[in-house]
Amino acid sequence: MVFMPIFPRALGLLLGIGSLLLLAACGAVTGTGSDGSRPGQLRIVASFYPFQFVAERVAGSHATVESLTKPGAEPHDLELTPKQVGSVTDADLVVYEQHFQAAVDEAVAQSGNQNVLDTTSVVPLQDHGPLGEDEHDDHDHAGNANLDPHVWLDPNNMIKITDAVADKLTKIDPDHAADYHKNVGALDADLRQLDDSYREGLKTCQRTEFVTSHAAFGYLAERYGLQQISISGLSPDNEPSPARIAEVQHQISKYDVTTIFYETLASPAVAQSIARDLGLRTDVLDPIEGITEQSRGTNYLAVMKSNLTALEKANGCS
Incomplete structure (x- = not known):
């Protein structure tokens, strides 16, 4: 029998292929999903940054949070990609504000996803009226001309939204309820301190x-x-x-x-x-x-x- 020598270059190639196969096998067992989530993590979709901030603080390490509005983008005129629409459908929880981003309203309505938190259910939008004697805002915010969507700029409203997110997560993932209660307590304390600072500073x-x-x-x-x-x-x-x-x-x-x-x-x-x-x-x-x-x-x-x-x-x- 004749043995053919394996040259160093060929041996290195074989070892490299073997390493890639091993890494792929490990990834199949312990890898992350395409959205960066790990096995057992919830997937939360937030319509834009303020709700992303709340969801990340409350969920902690038990979820990945995706914002539909990318950093630097103007959220009022958001348009969703097909991939983002799919994220709304597949999410374990969607946090959004109805009448603010029409594309998100439509995606939620079409998704059939029942695990959604519309923040207007806990903080109703207020009609702050015309902007001057003869000047009215003509941007309809999905058909609600004077309904002001900017609820998150009052820390007290953010506390209500934070508590509602925690309630949703506790029902979806009761095994980690204690962690969610701990996290919401910490964020509520930060928001109350912020409210105190505003009251004192603007007094x-x-x-x-x-x-x-x-x-x-x-x-x-x-x-x-x-x-x-x-x-x-x-x-x-x-x-x-x-x-x-x-x-x-x-x-x-x-x-x-x-x-x-x-x-x-x-x-x-x-x-x-x-x-x-x-x-x-x-x-x-x-x-x-x-x-x-x-x-x-x-x-x-x-x-x-x-x-x-x-x-x-x-x-x-x-």
Whole structure:
């Protein structure tokens, strides 16, 4: 019998193939899913960042959380890919706000998924009305013209949403109920502390009026005794009319406003133009619809604290 020698290069190739096969076999047993989840983990889909933040804090290591709105994207006009629609169908829990993102509403309705949390069931949307005497927001937010979707900017609303997410997870995954209760307690404590900071920080100010690029801060203003003056409507896509800009300029003069706020996910051009014409300063007031490199903080709590600092400075609070 003649033995053929195995050359080093061929031997290395055989060993490499063997290693790949071994890794593949291990992955089949202990690997992660295409969404990054591990065996036994829940898959949660959140419509956009604030609900992603809550779900991640409450679920901890027991779930992977996917946001349908990618970082840096404007959530008001979200369009879903077929893969994202499939994620809504397959998710163990979907957290979203009805009437805010029409594409998400449609995907949830078509999915047949029963494990969903519509946050309007725990925090009903409020009608914050017209933006001026003759100026109304014409962006219908899925047919609800003046319903303000920005509930997450009031920490008290976030507590209600946090508790509702925990209740859902406890029913879906009762084996980890103790962990969910522990996590929700920690997040609720953080949110209550944030609320206390806002109450204390905005208690004594030279003025209560503040000017924003779009009407995202109605819940925050109502909670802490402020008055929001918005250049645009409930959606940053709205172009303000000349009459609206004139009205904003009048209110700026009337209330001796020193600062015009803009945001990171929408164009600051109009806000900067008004500020330049009137000799005012500009600053960021973030509606926290997403976290990017430009955000003044790495998570919801940090950006909310940055917003508080900006409001205190602009309104002369002590």
